[in-house]
Amino acid sequence: MKTDRSMQDLARDQAGDEELSSEQWIGRFALRLAMLDDMRHPLEQLLQMGDDLWSTYGGVEPEVIADAEYRAGMRR
DSSP: OOOOOOOOHHHHHHHHOOOOHHHHHHHHHHHHHHTTTTTTTTTTHHHHHHHHHHHHHHTSOOOHHHHHHHHSSOOO
């Protein structure tokens, strides 16, 4: 997985109602979690967390999962 993406690249992946690719889902997840977390964790860590969660939650909006992970204290 490519982890050298900028926050602008991640923001560009914001999609409408079309199905997201794994890369788009992971990017949106990481972007939302970074915003909630005030960038206290490295982007690479957030991208890896998104990659780990994609196979289980890929059918759910990534922002919903990021919100849940943040509320759970990012225990993963």
